[in-house]
Amino acid sequence: MKNWGGCLALMRKELTVYFATPIFYIIGFFFLLLAGYFFYTNVLYYNLISMQAMQQAAQNPQVAAQLNPQNLVFRPLFQTLAIVLLLLVPVLTMRLLAEEKRSGTAELLFTYPLTDWGVILGKYLSALLVYLVLLGLTTCYGLAFSFMSRLDWGVVATGYLGLFLLGGACLSLGLFASSLTENQIIAAVVAFALLLLFWIIGWVQELGAGGLRGVFQFLSMMEHYENFVRGVIDTRDLVYYVSFIYFFLFLTKRQLESRRWRA
């Protein structure tokens, strides 16, 4: 792909729209409000448990060893943030392609000398960057916490890597949903439903899905996310997320190609 310039220009334009309109600020406000609330309650809970543990530490040193901020503050935080993500991503991606089609600006965009990949990457990377900014803002929780207590930054960073990859995967699916329709609400609903499906698909294994159990487990987004949250980087999980992203970007490309013929 030779026109990186065009792709970057599109990305810049998308970012301008995100930041020049209230979209980013509204999403950011509520995201941080929720994340802050969860962080705060987790810290309170950790506080409570540690107090009790201090009293019992003499009898039960094993339990005391389990008590660390990674396990009691950040792990639950990452788990709840993943659920917030489920609601956030469809909103972030629904306008990306649907709005271009609805308002008619697609006619300009697709007659500019941009490849389909240029369009897709420009759109995708802009959403990813917005998401990164949101994630970046939550790192201040960790920073604040590290002033008061010892924190294993390695585990927290791995959690963030997981959150980043999970978000990247969700955004690629959201972009694909947006390419399917010119109605933003439909794009959001489709993205939300598909994300939820990939979320809960792992639950089937608990019901004993027989031979397919392993497959469902492997497809589940949460299953792979769990490792990161625990502070484990497994190449299988990396491969899962990268192929997930590529797969949905590829479907989006196919969708864009077919537009030219069906219209």
Add this chain to the structure above:
Amino acid sequence: MAMMIEVQDLTKYYGPTLAVSRLNFQVEAGEIVGFLGPNGAGKTTTLKILAGFLAPSAGTARINGHDCVTESLLVRRSLGYMPESISLYPDLTVTQFLQFASRVKGVAAREEKKEVDRVVAGCGLDEVRQTLIAALSKGFRQRLGLAQALLKEPPLLILDEPTIGLDPSQIVEIRQLIKELAGDHTVILSSHILPEVSQLCQRVIIINRGQIVASDTPENLSRQLGQGSRISLVVQGPEAEVAATLKSVPGVTQVAGQGEGRFLVEAGNDLDLRPQLARQVVEKGWELLELRAQEFTLEEVFLNLVTEEVTEEES
């Protein structure tokens, strides 16, 4: 001369609806060609295919020797396209949008400012440079649409109804702008405003129901297709008698009274009957107040062609 556009057997269906049917035409480099037709004739569809936005159902379109489907990127690099009733990003300012467009079109970073300034000045957008597109009037939006098409000086400009929705003085400006583009640029523009096409274009392609019904210079079209010549007279005298007298002049095929002494006389091809008509009137002792040869306007040619088609199909 090199061909800029070559269209062969171009056909486009929207589902079961036939929009364009086996279109064939060519446009030479440097020409300004007008695409004329009633609403729904297939003008916009054809232009969208040329611009690479749609793929044809059958047939080929080549621009500068490159196929619009298989070499879409090459084609899109060499053209500026202004869609009909253009939509632009409402959340960007005029400058932001033009910067975006010039980057996407591959204008080098150091040329960018100069290029944006050039089209802003050329299209009279100076006073709205920092305005959000959402707040622009229709006229300014239209000009911005033209401005983005002109970025990077593409050899081919495809303009779909460029003057629609503009006020008369803006129309004159835009037309002047398009005229100035002739020579260096090939321009294909669609319109249903006939005077516009006859003023701007060296060649007119009239299209109706997805098919080309005529293609020639505006003058030739008027001459060939307006059958015969017409003379308009204003005579002071008894109407019925005047009409009968005019009718009796050899060569006159039809006389139509239009009230208040005005008569429209139609005659066979290449006959100038003005002297005979004047003499007749004066000899009868009536007052001849006005005598004027009337050319067939493109409008009538167009209506003739379009209605002829309809009646042929009906019969």
